[in-house]
Amino acid sequence: MAEGFANLYGKDVLIASSSGLAPTEMVARETIECMRENGVDLSNHFPKPYDPFLSATYDLIVNMSGYDLPEPVDAPVRNWLVRDPISQSPTVYRGSRDNIERQVMQLILQLRRELRGPAPKAASKNR
Numbered sequence: 001m002a003e004g005f006a007n008l009y010g011k012d013v014l015i016a017s018s019s020g021l022a023p024t025e026m027v028a029r030e031t032i033e034c035m036r037e038n039g040v041d042l043s044n045h046f047p048k049p050y051d052p053f054l055s056a057t058y059d060l061i062v063n064m065s066g067y068d069l070p071e072p073v074d075a076p077v078r079n080w081l082v083r084d085p086i087s088q089s090p091t092v093y094r095g096s097r098d099n100i101e102r103q104v105m106q107l108i109l110q111l112r113r114e115l116r117g118p119a120p121k122a123a124s125k126n127r
Contacts, residue, residue, distance in 0.1 A: 004040040010108035023047030034093040
């Protein structure tokens, strides 16, 4: 879900890829359907395993697993608390999706601010 939102909304500041500590064989149908409701097509996505030896190639790792990442971890890590919706109701899927979308948008906005640099100081007039 996060990869889909990040690549949809944040192409100007990031390139997202996803992987999992214990990936399933395929993206759950419920995930594809719930993301489609928000205009994100995951039908061509597939689960990939996390490879800690690639961590040095990343600028940032967002960990949503709730578990520590295996070593080595050679990139900054942000831990996001996200409920795993697998085998849950559509309501849980939508809640997880909306939570992920909010966090992805916050990250994108932060990256955009960082790229712009500090805001110019307002000029003051003496009267």
